[in-house]
Every structure is written in C-alpha cells, then in structure tokens.
Amino acid sequence: MNDAKGTYHCFAGETGVITYDGTFPIRDLAGGWHRLLTTGGKWVYAPIRSFGRQRLWRIELTRNGVSKTIRATDGHEWLIRDRASKVRTDQLLPGARLQAVFPARRSIEVDPEGVRHGIVFGDGTLTPDCAVVDLHGEKIDDLLRWFPNHPTWTGTRAEGQPYIKVRGLCPLMKSLPVATASPAYLAGFIAGYLATDGHIAKDGSVTLDCKEAETLEGVRTICHKLGIGTYGVRQHMRLGYGEKPSAICRINFPAGAVCSKLLLRPTALARLASSTKRFARLRWQVVSVEPTDDIEEVFCANVIGTHAFAIEDNILTGNCHGCGAGGDAIRFLMDKESMRFTEAVEWLLGDSLPVISDEERTRRREQSAADLAARVELARSIWARSVPAAGTPAEVYARSRGITMPLPSTVRFVMTPRWRNEETGEVGRDSPAMACALQDATGRLVGVQCIFLAEGGRRKYERVRADGSKAKAKLTFGVVVGSTFRIGPDVDHILLCEGPEDGLTLRQQAPDKTVWVSCGTAMLSQVGLPSHIESITLAGDNGAAGRKAVDDATAAYLKLGLSVNSIFPDDGFKDWNDQLRGVRG
Incomplete structure (x- = not known):
C-alpha cells in the first residue's frame, strides 16, 4: 500500500500538459486518451480524467529569471533532482529542483521544400496570385540557392540597395506546415524559419522572434515532434521601425538543441562552431509552497509503466496511479472490500479466497x-x-x-x-x-x-x-465486431463485402449502390444493422473461406427477417479488387 490519503492527487484545470499535438490545459484533455511526453523523452498514450473537487496548494517556481506558478493537491508526487523517491507537494522545500524532460532527439534531415516553406513563412508576403519573398543583403547569397526553379526579379530599394524578389511560391507557405508533414519537411521548415527570423548569439544561444505567441507555440509543437528542445514563449519589448518600443514574442533554444543541419547561413554556423555556452539550465527551482483556500475540480493522467508525464515547460511530474488508499493492507481490504477484520486477515494469510460477489x-x-x-x-x-x-x-x-x-x-x-x-x-x-x-x-x-x-x-x-x-499491413483500432466502413448514403439495401479495397471497387462499379465493409472475413456475419436496412447483397470473396463467410452471413441475416442474396467475382479472381485490376490468383 502507499501512504496517500485516500484520494488521487492532481492538478488544477489550467495546468498545461505537453501532448504530441501541442500544449493544452489539462481540463480540456480530460475524458480522452492523449499522446504524452514521459520519462526518457518518449511519447506514450495515456488517459486523462477528472478526480473531483479537492483543495489546492500553490507552488512558485523560477528558471532563468522567469517565474511560474502551479497549483496542485497536497499529495501530488514530484520528481526531484538527486532524489530516488518522489516528493509530495506538502514535502517540497525551497531550492528543490524539479526534474525536466525533453523529447528524444530524432535524426535530422532537411527537405528542400520544407526549407522554402520556412523562408517564405518568415520573410514572404502574399499577392493576389501567389506568395513572394524578397531577399536582401547577405540573404541573397545565403538563401537564393534554395529557389533554383522559381522566377526571380531584381530591383533596387530607395536607398540604392539591391534585392531579389522570388515569385510563384505556394500561398500555403505563409501558414504553419500541416501536422502530417514528414519529419524532414518539418526540419526543413524550422531551418528556413531560423534563417529568416532566428538569431544566434556569439555564445551560441539561439532565439526565434515573432509577433504572435500562437505561431511560436506551433513552432514549439513542431520542435517537440523532432526532438528539439525549446524554452517557453516569452514576451519582451524591442525598438522596431516605429518611434515607440513594441512587444515581440520569443522562444529560446537550450544550448545544444539546434544542430548544424538547421543553420543555413554561414554566420550562424560559424557562431555555433565557436560557441562558448556548453550547458543549459533546464530544471525549475522551487521558490515557495503554501496551501490555499481554493477547492476546485482537479485532473491527472495515468501513464502505465513510467507513472510520469510532462506538464508545460517540460516539467516531468508523477501521475495518479495505484489504489490511492492509505493505511495498511488489512485496513485497505476492510474499507474497499467491506471485509471484517478476521476475514481480511484470513484472506491475506492465504487460508481461503473470497467468493466473487x-x-x-x-x-x-x-x-x-x-x-x-x-x-x-x-x-x-x-x-x-x-x-x-x-x-x-x-x-x-x-x-x-x-x-x-x-x-x-x-x-x-x-x-x-x-x-x-x-x-x-x-x-x-x-x-x-x-x-x-x-x-x-x-x-x-x-x-x-x-x-x-x-x-x-x-x-x-x-x-x-x-x-x-x-x-500485418492492416490494423484496426477501436471496435471492429459489429462496425462497418461505409460508402454511400443511408438506404434500405446495401452491398456488404469484406475488405476496404473491395468496398471501394464495388462502389466505383456501382455508384448508385451503398456499400458497407465488415473489415474482416469473420466479421461478415456480425455487422450491426440499423432498423431501416431491409435487404443485403453479400459480395463475397472466391475460395473456401470467402464462401463459408457468405453462407454464415446469409443464415445470420435471414434470421433477422432480411432479404439476402450473394454475388462473387469471376472464376480465377480472388476478390473484387483483383478482378478490377485483372490480377488472377
């Protein structure tokens, strides 16, 4: 048994949780499974749920001159540097350093199209027909080579400085890449964006500026997928083209996070090679811990195996697991199983096993x-x-x-x-x-x-x-028994077959028919049917297994009072898609 206090220990609803698709308040993730960052920089699927209303404590943290507040329950478990065991919130002491975790580094290769996307995203503008990008000064020598097949136009600014305009670029490049882009494309995008709006200091510190914090959060999500560490988005004031200072958002990259493949400009590469900054301060330090009068709905994850996940700003923390009961094993059985004292002792001694009630x-x-x-x-x-x-x-x-x-x-x-x-x-x-x-x-x-x-x-x-x-190339997630892949509107007669390729084939050959697919030979007779279905045409596979499946399905649906008939591919073809392609088996 653990020494918890009869309840699960969790976070306030505003606490940000790092997922593979971005950082979101934990309350918005409750009730679902999400891909979370855990020990060793791995991504794992785990559920997040609500654990009712509980009293909260306030934890004040600091790192690199930045302050942060987290609210959690008194018994929530924290991972502390140089401590093998976890520490509860009410045991945290000022000066303790919380464990940090960043996604594991992936092999970095850059896709030239991704590089172009990043350059256009940073320096490009939209016209009615396309996106264009103006290259000035050193950027002409450094970046023009990434646009070998695009039309260009050379002009001169009012100050007499030449520039080159690259035209005919995709307008979508003024938006962040889609989530399904390849790792190489995403890495290319980061490289291109750093080449336009990034800065590398003489000590090797890398920063990226943007007016919109939301954009930088999207960049951080891309970096997480690539295993590139970042610090959180911060706002500062700068002197721009106007007379007054203006707000700008920034993300900093820890020392060593940005490799040479992501730096396209010679000056940046030279500074990285000669950089003096060899360490990064990754861990948040506890400043103070105190109880509050706040009683609110709280939330936590349950990561099987590691029992840890990352919250916003890469803090690795413990999660809710175990039974949550306090006291010894006898008390646990008495409370949870409604056993008498003697029954609990007898069961623990192994003299008898409880009957399942x-x-x-x-x-x-x-x-x-x-x-x-x-x-x-x-x-x-x-x-x-x-x-x-x-x-x-x-x-x-x-x-x-x-x-x-x-x-x-x-x-x-x-x-x-x-x-x-x-x-x-x-x-x-x-x-x-x-x-x-x-x-x-x-x-x-x-x-x-x-x-x-x-x-x-x-x-x-x-x-x-x-x-x-x-x-297997085909894998099913969720419920397969009784469910179907459907093509076409709801009607009272359907064609029912076994595989997705066959279903698409049948729909193409009979575009006025609605086709359902059982996604498995054994599933053909187990499809859940709504009440409006009156008749079924079973489109079976050739071969013994396919014909047996049709026979079983015919018997099952006739018992439901439906009208049933069957069709098969021509002799020599295994299934409907093979027949479409002329592949004999």
Missing part, C-alpha cells in the same frame, strides 16, 4: 466497459488527427489499386503509430496509413481500420519478423 461482477463489467470506451477513444483520437485523402499517400494507394473515383469522406490519411504497448503505454513511431472510419449501427464512429503504406502510398507496408512471419 455480485458487486465484484458488476465492477468487472464496469471495467470492461471502461476498457471498451478507452479503445473507442483511441480510435477517435486517430481519426481526429487524420486529414482528407486528396493529395496524400492514401490517394496514391487507392489509385494504385485501380480506384479512380473521388474518395469518400470516410477515407482519410493519417500518420499514426503501428503498435502500442498497453502495459507500459509506449508507442511506435508515426507511420503513414489510409484510415477508414468504422461506424456502429447508430452511425457513431467507434473504430478506424488503418492500411499502413510504404513508398509514398505506392504499396502496402511490408516487414518480415525475425521468426519469419509477416507483419
């Missing part, structure tokens, strides 16, 4: 429901990160399978991990996938089937494991 069965059913809800939430979080398929590897893959029609809104593109460890919370790196929405009988999104891709979508993901088995 109706209440325990209810609890287990509730836990099963909670697990199901967590799976659905994960699927919805994947779908929320997806983007329309047009112009993405998802569209490339569909075209490679002979699908020429516009893709439905239930098909999108996403970058998401292929694997997740439920015990530790660890996840793999993001991989490109065609995402198909899975809906239950009521039409709610309850799952996502991802077809993982390679070579920009020209083929499905392939990998042979050490034991000789092949890794």
Whole structure:
C-alpha cells in the first residue's frame, strides 16, 4: 500500500500538459486518451480524467529569471533532482529542483521544400496570385540557392540597395506546415524559419522572434515532434521601425538543441562552431509552497509503466496511479472490500479466497466497459488527427489499386503509430496509413481500420519478423465486431463485402449502390444493422473461406427477417479488387 490519503492527487484545470499535438490545459484533455511526453523523452498514450473537487496548494517556481506558478493537491508526487523517491507537494522545500524532460532527439534531415516553406513563412508576403519573398543583403547569397526553379526579379530599394524578389511560391507557405508533414519537411521548415527570423548569439544561444505567441507555440509543437528542445514563449519589448518600443514574442533554444543541419547561413554556423555556452539550465527551482483556500475540480493522467508525464515547460511530474488508499493492507481490504477484520486477515494469510460477489461482477463489467470506451477513444483520437485523402499517400494507394473515383469522406490519411504497448503505454513511431472510419449501427464512429503504406502510398507496408512471419499491413483500432466502413448514403439495401479495397471497387462499379465493409472475413456475419436496412447483397470473396463467410452471413441475416442474396467475382479472381485490376490468383 502507499501512504496517500485516500484520494488521487492532481492538478488544477489550467495546468498545461505537453501532448504530441501541442500544449493544452489539462481540463480540456480530460475524458480522452492523449499522446504524452514521459520519462526518457518518449511519447506514450495515456488517459486523462477528472478526480473531483479537492483543495489546492500553490507552488512558485523560477528558471532563468522567469517565474511560474502551479497549483496542485497536497499529495501530488514530484520528481526531484538527486532524489530516488518522489516528493509530495506538502514535502517540497525551497531550492528543490524539479526534474525536466525533453523529447528524444530524432535524426535530422532537411527537405528542400520544407526549407522554402520556412523562408517564405518568415520573410514572404502574399499577392493576389501567389506568395513572394524578397531577399536582401547577405540573404541573397545565403538563401537564393534554395529557389533554383522559381522566377526571380531584381530591383533596387530607395536607398540604392539591391534585392531579389522570388515569385510563384505556394500561398500555403505563409501558414504553419500541416501536422502530417514528414519529419524532414518539418526540419526543413524550422531551418528556413531560423534563417529568416532566428538569431544566434556569439555564445551560441539561439532565439526565434515573432509577433504572435500562437505561431511560436506551433513552432514549439513542431520542435517537440523532432526532438528539439525549446524554452517557453516569452514576451519582451524591442525598438522596431516605429518611434515607440513594441512587444515581440520569443522562444529560446537550450544550448545544444539546434544542430548544424538547421543553420543555413554561414554566420550562424560559424557562431555555433565557436560557441562558448556548453550547458543549459533546464530544471525549475522551487521558490515557495503554501496551501490555499481554493477547492476546485482537479485532473491527472495515468501513464502505465513510467507513472510520469510532462506538464508545460517540460516539467516531468508523477501521475495518479495505484489504489490511492492509505493505511495498511488489512485496513485497505476492510474499507474497499467491506471485509471484517478476521476475514481480511484470513484472506491475506492465504487460508481461503473470497467468493466473487455480485458487486465484484458488476465492477468487472464496469471495467470492461471502461476498457471498451478507452479503445473507442483511441480510435477517435486517430481519426481526429487524420486529414482528407486528396493529395496524400492514401490517394496514391487507392489509385494504385485501380480506384479512380473521388474518395469518400470516410477515407482519410493519417500518420499514426503501428503498435502500442498497453502495459507500459509506449508507442511506435508515426507511420503513414489510409484510415477508414468504422461506424456502429447508430452511425457513431467507434473504430478506424488503418492500411499502413510504404513508398509514398505506392504499396502496402511490408516487414518480415525475425521468426519469419509477416507483419500485418492492416490494423484496426477501436471496435471492429459489429462496425462497418461505409460508402454511400443511408438506404434500405446495401452491398456488404469484406475488405476496404473491395468496398471501394464495388462502389466505383456501382455508384448508385451503398456499400458497407465488415473489415474482416469473420466479421461478415456480425455487422450491426440499423432498423431501416431491409435487404443485403453479400459480395463475397472466391475460395473456401470467402464462401463459408457468405453462407454464415446469409443464415445470420435471414434470421433477422432480411432479404439476402450473394454475388462473387469471376472464376480465377480472388476478390473484387483483383478482378478490377485483372490480377488472377
């Protein structure tokens, strides 16, 4: 048992939490699964939830001359430098340094298109037709080489200084890159943006200025994905072109965070090479800790395995876990299991095991429901990160399978991990996938089937494991039993098949029909049907397994009083998509 005080210990709702998609108030994340930063700079999926109203303490911190306030409960656990054990809020002492964590560094390569995006974002302007960028002084020599195929125009400023205008650039380059851009593209963007609006001091300190704090928060999110550490956004006053000082926002990069591949200008590279700053002050120091009269709703995460996650400004903190009960094991069993003293002792000695009560069965059913809800939430979080398929590897893959029609809104593109460890919370790196929405009988999104891709979508993901088995290219997140991938409007007659590629094929060949996909041979007979469905055409695969699946589905849907018939591809073709492409198997 732990020595907590019978409750979970958490943060006030305004506390920022670092997620893979940005930093958000913890209250806004409650009720969902999110990809959080944890020990060792790893990203893991974990749930965040509310733990009711509790009394809060105020913790005042400082770092690099910047002050910060956090409100947390008295028993929340903190990770302290040079301390193996965690320390509760009410045990924190002035001078203690909180542990810091930054995302693990990724291998950095820069995409030239990303570099152009960063340069245009920093120095470009929009015209009615396109974006343009003016290069002045040393920037002509340093940056013009990144625009080898764009038209240019040479002009002279009123002061007699020459400049070069690069034209014909994409207007979208005046916005931050999309979340699904490749790491190399994002790294190129950071390099280009640093080349225009960044500054590297003689001691090697790197800063980036912008008028909008929101823009710099977006840049920090990109840096997190690349494993580039940053300090928080701060505002200061500067003398610009006007007569009065104006406010400007800034982010600083810790020493060593920016590598040479991200510096495009010779002056910056020279300063980095000769820099004298070899350390970075990463940890926040406690100034004071005191109780308050604030009683508010509080929130926390539950990161399995590491039991730690990062809050705003890269503070690594403990999380809610365990039973939260105080006292010894006997008291725990008496309080939680309603056992008498003698029953608790007997159970702990192992002389007998408690009989599972109706209440325990209810609890287990509730836990099963909670697990199901967590799976659905994960699927919805994947779908929320997806983007329309047009112009993405998802569209490339569909075209490679002979699908020429516009893709439905239930098909999108996403970058998401292929694997997740439920015990530790660890996840793999993001991989490109065609995402198909899975809906239950009521039409709610309850799952996502991802077809993982390679070579920009020209083929499905392939990998042979050490034991000789092949890794699956198709993985389903959320609920698959009973759910379907749907193409077309709600009608009383549907075509029902097994795989997404077959479903798209059938819709293309019969554009006036609504097609549903069970996403699995065994699932063909287990689809949840709304009451308005009156008849089904089962579009089966050839082969013994495909025909058995159709037979089972026919029997199941006839029992529901539906009209059922079946169709199959021509002899020699395994499935409908193979027939479309003329691939005989």
